[in-house]
Each structure stands twice: as C-alpha cells, then as structure tokens.
Amino acid sequence: MNTAPPSFGKSLFELLSSMRFAISLLSILAIASIIGTVLKQSEPYANYMIQLGPFWFQVFEKLGLYDVYHAAWFLVILTFLVVSTSVCITRNAPNFVREMKSFREHVSDQSLNAFKHKHEAITEQAPEALATRAQAYLEGQGYKVKNLPREDGILLAAKAGSWNRLGYFLAHSAIVIICIGGLMDGNLIFKAQQALGYKKIETRDIPQSQVPAISRLSPSNPSFRGSVQIPEGSSAGVAFLNVADGYLVQELPFTVALKQFRIEHYTTGQPKSFESDVELFDHAGNKVREATIAVNHPLIHDGIAIYQASFADGGTRMKLRGWNLFAPTASSFPIEGTVHGSSTLTSEAGEHTLEFIDFRPFNIENMGGEVVASGDTMSVLGGSPVSDNKHLRNVGPSFQYKLRDARGQAREFSNYMLPLELDGRWYMVSGVRETPNDAFSYLRMPLDAAGDIDSFMRLRGALLNAELRPEIASRFARQALPQEAWGTEIENKLKFSATQMLALFAEGGFQSLGRFIEEKIPEAEREKAVGTYLRILELAAFEALQLASLQAGLPAPQADEAAGWLVRDTLNSMSDMFVYGAPIYLQLMSYDEVKASGLQLTRSPGQNVVYLGSLLLTLGVFFMLYVRERRVWLRIKPSHALLAMSSAKQTIDFEKEFTQHARALDTLTQPASTPAKNPEA
Amino acid sequence: MELALNQPAPFLKRLSWFDWLFAAIVAAGALFALSQYADYMDIYEKAILLAVIPSLAVAGWFWKPFRPLFLVVGAISLFAISQYSGNLARMEEAFFLRFLISSQAAIMWMCALFGFATLTYWAGLLARSDFMLKTGSALTWSAVAMGWIGLMVRWYESYLIGADVGHIPVSNLYEVFVLFCLITAMMYLYYEARCQTRQLGAFVLLVISAAVGFILWYTFDRGAHEIQPLVPALKSWWMKIHVPANFVGYGGFSIAAMLGVAYLLAGRGILASRLPKPEVIDDMMYKSIAIGFGFFTIATILGAMWAAEAWGGYWSWDPKETWALIVWLNYAAWLHIRLVKGLRGPLLAWWAVVGLFITTFAFIGVNMFLSGLHSYGTL
Numbered sequence A: 001m002n003t004a005p006p007s008f009g010k011s012l013f014e015l016l017s018s019m020r021f022a023i024s025l026l027s028i029l030a031i032a033s034i035i036g037t038v039l040k041q042s043e044p045y046a047n048y049m050i051q052l053g054p055f056w057f058q059v060f061e062k063l064g065l066y067d068v069y070h071a072a073w074f075l076v077i078l079t080f081l082v083v084s085t086s087v088c089i090t091r092n093a094p095n096f097v098r099e100m101k102s103f104r105e106h107v108s109d110q111s112l113n114a115f116k117h118k119h120e121a122i123t124e125q126a127p128e129a130l131a132t133r134a135q136a137y138l139e140g141q142g143y144k145v146k147n148l149p150r151e152d153g154i155l156l157a158a159k160a161g162s163w164n165r166l167g168y169f170l171a172h173s174a175i176v177i178i179c180i181g182g183l184m185d186g187n188l189i190f191k192a193q194q195a196l197g198y199k200k201i202e203t204r205d206i207p208q209s210q211v212p213a214i215s216r217l218s219p220s221n222p223s224f225r226g227s228v229q230i231p232e233g234s235s236a237g238v239a240f241l242n243v244a245d246g247y248l249v250q251e252l253p254f255t256v257a258l259k260q261f262r263i264e265h266y267t268t269g270q271p272k273s274f275e276s277d278v279e280l281f282d283h284a285g286n287k288v289r290e291a292t293i294a295v296n297h298p299l300i301h302d303g304i305a306i307y308q309a310s311f312a313d314g315g316t317r318m319k320l321r322g323w324n325l326f327a328p329t330a331s332s333f334p335i336e337g338t339v340h341g342s343s344t345l346t347s348e349a350g351e352h353t354l355e356f357i358d359f360r361p362f363n364i365e366n367m368g369g370e371v372v373a374s375g376d377t378m379s380v381l382g383g384s385p386v387s388d389n390k391h392l393r394n395v396g397p398s399f400q401y402k403l404r405d406a407r408g409q410a411r412e413f414s415n416y417m418l419p420l421e422l423d424g425r426w427y428m429v430s431g432v433r434e435t436p437n438d439a440f441s442y443l444r445m446p447l448d449a450a451g452d453i454d455s456f457m458r459l460r461g462a463l464l465n466a467e468l469r470p471e472i473a474s475r476f477a478r479q480a481l482p483q484e485a486w487g488t489e490i491e492n493k494l495k496f497s498a499t500q501m502l503a504l505f506a507e508g509g510f511q512s513l514g515r516f517i518e519e520k521i522p523e524a525e526r527e528k529a530v531g532t533y534l535r536i537l538e539l540a541a542f543e544a545l546q547l548a549s550l551q552a553g554l555p556a557p558q559a560d561e562a563a564g565w566l567v568r569d570t571l572n573s574m575s576d577m578f579v580y581g582a583p584i585y586l587q588l589m590s591y592d593e594v595k596a597s598g599l600q601l602t603r604s605p606g607q608n609v610v611y612l613g614s615l616l617l618t619l620g621v622f623f624m625l626y627v628r629e630r631r632v633w634l635r636i637k638p639s640h641a642l643l644a645m646s647s648a649k650q651t652i653d654f655e656k657e658f659t660q661h662a663r664a665l666d667t668l669t670q671p672a673s674t675p676a677k678n679p680e681a
Numbered sequence B: 001m002e003l004a005l006n007q008p009a010p011f012l013k014r015l016s017w018f019d020w021l022f023a024a025i026v027a028a029g030a031l032f033a034l035s036q037y038a039d040y041m042d043i044y045e046k047a048i049l050l051a052v053i054p055s056l057a058v059a060g061w062f063w064k065p066f067r068p069l070f071l072v073v074g075a076i077s078l079f080a081i082s083q084y085s086g087n088l089a090r091m092e093e094a095f096f097l098r099f100l101i102s103s104q105a106a107i108m109w110m111c112a113l114f115g116f117a118t119l120t121y122w123a124g125l126l127a128r129s130d131f132m133l134k135t136g137s138a139l140t141w142s143a144v145a146m147g148w149i150g151l152m153v154r155w156y157e158s159y160l161i162g163a164d165v166g167h168i169p170v171s172n173l174y175e176v177f178v179l180f181c182l183i184t185a186m187m188y189l190y191y192e193a194r195c196q197t198r199q200l201g202a203f204v205l206l207v208i209s210a211a212v213g214f215i216l217w218y219t220f221d222r223g224a225h226e227i228q229p230l231v232p233a234l235k236s237w238w239m240k241i242h243v244p245a246n247f248v249g250y251g252g253f254s255i256a257a258m259l260g261v262a263y264l265l266a267g268r269g270i271l272a273s274r275l276p277k278p279e280v281i282d283d284m285m286y287k288s289i290a291i292g293f294g295f296f297t298i299a300t301i302l303g304a305m306w307a308a309e310a311w312g313g314y315w316s317w318d319p320k321e322t323w324a325l326i327v328w329l330n331y332a333a334w335l336h337i338r339l340v341k342g343l344r345g346p347l348l349a350w351w352a353v354v355g356l357f358i359t360t361f362a363f364i365g366v367n368m369f370l371s372g373l374h375s376y377g378t379l
C-alpha cells in the first residue's frame, strides 16, 4: 500500500471531483448570478454614471458588473463547473461502468453475512429447485439474475436499475455539453480579437457607413446576436451588436427590406400582433425571399434567424402650427417636422432647437371613473372576470419633442393631436416634463364653441397686451357700475384695480397675484380680497374676450356659461403657461406616418448543441431520480438460504422492497409451498 | 403469503374496466375537441392535444383517484358551459353560474375550501383525530375539483368575450396562482396516499393558504381576475407546456419547504409525537424535490426553447431566466448534499425552507422588483 502523502495533482483531482466542491460551486454560481439581476445589465454607461457617481462607476466597471454574465470572473466559475463535472465523470466512469455490468458475483459468504439488510430461512428444498423458483420470482420483479453454482450450493446474484448509473453519465455530461454550446454562441472570438487589437468597439454616434473596418464584423462571423431598425420602405444590410459602452457593425450576407410594419389591436385597444413584411435580397440585388415575420414566428434564412423584436417610429412627417405663447397677438406660424429630425426656432426668447422624438398614432388612456360596488353576489366574489374596459379610450395621435434652449437645457413635451374631454369640457392638452423619469404635467387649453383653440389664443393675447389694458379696464368699469356712477371717482378706482390686476396677471399668472396680496393686504382681510380680485379679473377677462373678438371681426360672445368657462379655463391655463417652460406651443395639424420595425438577427451554432445537452440532461435527471439501483443476492445451501440486499441509496421504498423479498423467501422456503402461480393462471 | 410470490402481471393486464373506460372518455373528449376546433389550432397545438390523451390516461392509471376527479371536473365544467348557452350575461342570471360554477364563483369556492381544509388538518393534527384529518383530505379534494372547474370555465368564458381574446388560463399571475394551488394540492394528495400519512397536510396547506390569500388580495384589491387578451409575446403554443411544467416544479419545492418546517419542529420536540417519524418526512421531502427538480429542469429547457423563438436567443440572462437558473442550482445543490454523508438531517430541511424563499422570489419577486423581457404579470 502506498502510504506516501498524495501528490499535488492527485489532491487537486480529489478536490475537483469531490461532492463538497460541487455543492460549493453550485451555490457560488447561484449567488453570482443574482448580481446581474439586481443591477440592470448592458445599459448605456451614462445611466450607470448617473446612478452610481464617478467613483463607484469605475469600481463597478472594473468588476465587470455591467455585463456580469460575460465577465471574466463569471466565466472562471463556469469553467470550474465544467472542469469539476468532467473530472467527476472521469473519476466515476470506470467504477460506474464496471458496476453497471457486474453482478458482484465474487461476494463472499462472510461479507453477505455482514450486510445490514439480510434475511435467513431454513429450507428442505433442493438448492436447484429453490434457485429456479427464486430466479423466476426476482425476474418477475424486474431483476436481471445470474445463477452461479458454488461448491456447497448456489449463489443467485441479481441487479436492477442500472440505468440509474447511465443517468449519471447523461446528466453530468449534459452539463459539459450545454456549457460548450453556450461557449460556441458566446463572444469569445471577438474578445480575443479585441485583446489582440484586431477589433475595437465603436462608441461614436456616426452613420453606419462611416464606421471603420476595425469595428465591423464580416458576414462569416460564426455567431452573433444583433439588432437593426428598418423604417418602412428602407432596407438594411447590417445589424448592430451592443457591446459594453459601444457597438459593432455586423455585416449580413443579405439585405433585409421592410415593405410594411403592422400592429393589430384587440377591440379593447391592446396590441394583438406585430408583423413585418420583409424581402431579402442577395448582394447582387436579386430578391431571394419574401416573408412575414411576427412575434413568435421568426424567419430563418442562411442560418440566420430573424425575429420581430420591437418597433418604433421610422420618421413620420408632420405638419404643425406653432403658437407663440407670450405674444400679445393670436397668430400662428407653420412648421414641418420629421420624427428623429430637428430644426431651429428663433424667437424673442432666443434660439431654441426643436428635436422630434416620437410619434404615436394611438394612445389608449384610462379616462378614470370610479367602479361602483354593487353589493351583490358578484361583488362578494370579487366581481366578474369580464372587464368592462369602459374607461379605456383611444385618445388619438400624439407626438413627442424636446425643446432645447441656447444653454442646452431641454424639456420634453408630449402633445395630443385631438382634444381631450376632462371634467366634462374639451381641451387641447400638452404634457411637459424635465427628465424622462418624471411624470408629465399637463397644460390644458380650452376649446371654443367652434372646437378650436383660437378663442383661447385671442383672449390670451389680449390679456398679455399692455396696450389694450386701459380699454379693457374702462369697459369693465362701465359694465360693473350703474350709469350714475360713470365718470366718478369710483369708476377710476375700479379701472385702476382692474388695470393692476391685469398687469399682475400678465406678469406671472395667479402666482404674482397671490404674491401681491400677501405683500399688500393684512392677513385678516386676505380672504375677502382674494374673492374680490378674482371677480374683477374674471369680469375684466370677459371684457378682453369681447374686445379680442371685435378686433378679429367676429361677433361678440354672449355672457353665458360657456363663455364663463372659457374665461376661467383660459386664466388657469395662462397661469400654467408661466411654468410650462416653453415659449411656444406646437399643434399637430396632419401627419404622414412612417413606422420602423426592430428586427433581431442571430446566428447561433451552439443552439443545437445546447438542445442536445438539454435532452440528455432531462433523461439523465429522470433516470437518476426515478430508477432505483439495487442488488439482491440469494445464497442457497442445503437446508439454508440467505437473502442480502443493497443499494446506493437506502430509502423507505428500499426498506419496503426488502421486507417484500424477505417475505417472498419465507414463502418460497416453506415446505408445503405450491409452485408460484399467476393470479390469472 | 402466496401473493408475495406471484409475478406481477404485465401492467396493461392489471388495468380494470374503469381504467379503460376512463382512457376512452379522455380520448373521446380530446378527439371531439380536435374535430371541433382543428381550424383554430396550429400543428403544435394539435400535437399537444393528442399528447394529452396518453398523459391523462396514464396519470389516471397510475394514480387512481385522478380518474373520478377528472370525470367530475369534466362533467361539471360541461354543465357550466351548457348553462351559459353562449351568452356571457348568464353569469349573473343563471343560479348555478352565479353562486357556484362561473369561473370566479368556482375559484372563490376553491379558496374557501382550501381555507377550511387547512383548519381541519390542523384540528386533526392537534386533536390526533383521524376523522378530522380525513375530512381535511376530502376538503382538499373538493377544493381541487372546484379550482379545476373554475379554470375550465374561465377558459370557455375567455372565448365568449371574443374569439380572438380566448386563451388557456395560464397567462397571468392570477391564473397561475390558481394553477399553483391546484398542482401543489394534487401533488400533496398523491404523496399523502403513497406515504400513508395525513398529518403533514396541516403544513402543506399553509403554503396553499398563503397563495389563496394572495389570490384574494389580488382579486379584491387589484381586480386581477379580469380576463385580458394575450400580448403578442405570449401567443405561442410553448406557453401551454412551459407554464404548467414550471408549476409542478414550484409545487414540489413548496411542499418540500413545508415538510422541512415540520421536520425542524419535530426535531425540536414540537408536535413530534403527532407527526410521522423524521425518516418519513425526510423521504417525502426528497420525493417532492425530486419531482419538482425534474419538471423544473424540463420547464427551464422549454422556456429556453421558447425564448429562442420569441426573443431570438435561448438564453438572454433576463432576470426571470436567471432566477429560474438560481432556483435550479439551489435544488441541484440540495440533491448533492443529500448524497454526502454527514450533511443530511436538519441542514437539508433548512436548505429546503430557504429554497422556498428563493423560489417565491423567482415566482413573484422578480415580477415585482426587477424588470425584464418577461412580459406578463407585473403586479
């Protein structure tokens, strides 16, 4: 026997193939995997920078936490798993194969006697006769039996469930196979090229055609997973692979042209299907294929699978009307815009850049409304599973844009094309927010009887127009006072107040009015003053509306409820204008929609390897867990029989089976026993 | 003792006439559905439907109580469907539908019955009353029947809402929670009979009650029971097999965790005299993790194959996928620990209990806290 301390190689082999090591690996891999689910992976680096700050950003980058599952240390854990499993298989293989074949026929009487599960019986039968019947019994129980003559009798060696061992090989080689398949689909080749300086990630935002060769991958690249967005009527011969903080251009062996992209909707408005009609052309420009790609229905061509991944606006053209919100007149100017395009606006407020971001032909909004509990059986049960969707409404198209001022500060706007009904009245609505994480706040501009915002715009202009103020004030005073009071000091006072209110309001809406009251009026009288001032403002504004209509050559509005609401809503809206953050409002007049389809293209040579591994894994796991490996020996001597049983895993089922075999032996050895019978026989 | 000797007859010969009748009914039902609705199914769905015939038949042959359950659920579901006469409004008019077997009513009955079953099992355990324990089993069986009826009827209701809205009810968190309760309860009932011990029902029903609590909250607070049409990503025949396979996994792991709790309590002398021997609990725990692990392996593989078809890659390290892997690794580790001498016993029980937290996180935590490609069931 070798008593020298084991060599380093041997110890390593022992360690790698040990069960405790395997358990640790499985646990470590599980814990490591958690990291990538907590931190969002493969985001633009700028987002991490904002989230983490410069110091931690660098630490996290060094640790590879932005793409954990491709980080070197993660691959090391996986490698250990593969190595450990391989070593484990190598170590167990010879034993297991021998065991699967062997009946362990050389077991000695002595060792049988030492078994924990053994049962003895006295018998008067001839060993051969007993052996034959016992063999029939065991075979009936699913055992393979070998009859071995011994000097003083017979040894029956039986085994069942050898496939358990086969399962071990299948399942554990499957782990190795799956990892190899995954590796084939990974980006190791690129990583090596990158390390050697042959390839480089492109981080600039430049047109695809200008990306230099060092950041382009050839069409023969064995494995990739990229995406490309194609507007309707355009085509693409490349895909983009996102890598770290940049991208690579993957050239394709064909060109994909998008004829049409379609979204179908359920009656409730939710999307039902996304489909792209595409044509594939070879590099000579010949059409090779035409197909429709939908979610869950990819197109596979030339070993490359093309999937419907997303959609976007492909450059919708829009005709807009721009309104200067702070101009003292109601005049609009025409603008044209294309989504993803930008233009420059010059106004008194300085130069602004207008960046069109998106266009949405539908907007399904929840228009509120309380659900009334009816107090019947249905409400006891939580209500009907049939949703009524009463509150969901398509409110029509909207478009999104950013307005960037000269200092580069931008706000994001989202304007609806059609008016919305809110609290029973109709408005044009424009949402604004400062960062993409904020919710939109809305500016609502009231519609007039004709369904336009023109009246609002006129009234707004009149209220901002300082030149009109004396006239408005005097019209107001005359309206408010009986004829006897005209021309008196009271009228002058009233005029003065109205002018003051109008001027304050034109400066900053209700906020400046509020500030004025807080500064000038003692606390005890404020409430009353607020009421009076608001009343003055509203009445004066109504006069302004009259005046504006007259100036525009329109009939003067009646002093009815509708006009009252128009005035009140206009005042509210103007007050909001001061915090709206843009000097103009853009109204969408017409559009010509162009959609773009986001396709994902993959070539993954390892996929079938992984699937083969998965099949083996499934078979292996079920064999290991559901085929019980066990052995039975029956040592028959004249007048004496010894049953012994063993299994690698001693479960309760095993105990039960042993008891059953022991009883069977008692029956078989009973002197009066009749030959075994089938119940049907 | 002659019987011990008799060779078991070949399996098929051991089947009774009832077994064959059952198989015939299953086949007739499936073939009828195929002949009626073939036009609405793609080739894979037809294949799945045909594969359902032998699967259910064999399930019934190996687990005899499955046959009456299937027949009762089938008969009552058909009755419910006939009560609708193609008109959804009948849900609130027809007596049976309104109070018993419209989908929502049936599922609420399931919730109530599971609640009663839990109390009864506990009473039986504490009072050492065999009668109570048996009642607990019976209540669990009726809850299971009601739940299946609810799902079946819900399936039909979804088509009444609109031919394009209709879909198998395994597509959102509400539906899969019902499925979870049913599968977990059925797996437990199977092992209860096999291991001839009912005391553990008190523990297993706790986890089902927790799920029932979630269903109720989800229904009353969030109105999640409303049938919604499928988003395009879920319109795939893969869903029909991926989701149920997953729930056998989750069910097995949950049962194991509750058995782990029982094991640990008994180890500290709490309820020890009322519970089965530790070896029995341990054995049952192993069996549930084994079946759970097997099916979870299949489910994860199916999920990968579906992902390959829907997202363009069989593995994207999406949070849900990754958590499935974490769960799977956890139970792989559990199975290996069991093979190491000296690590068994309480360690395994603890591991199974902690496993439930990991599984729960993978099941709902991911939907609540992490975002990813999985498009269904954000809370």
Ligand code: HEM
Binding pocket: A016, A017, A018, A019, A021, A022, A026, A081, A084, A085, A088, A092, A164, A168, A171, A172, A175, A621, A624, A625, A648, B332, B335, B336, B338, B339
């Ligand atoms: C992801 C990786 C692995 C999985 C999914 C896996 C799965 C399994 C399963 C399901 C069993 C059966 C347990 C039972 O019968 O209760 C098993 C047994 C076993 N595994 Fe693994 N295993 C993995 C990795 C490893 C590694 C790395 C090693 C070696 C260091 C290993 C060594 C063994 C051994 C020796 C057995 C016992 C076989 C027997 O005696 O029947 N496994 N494995």
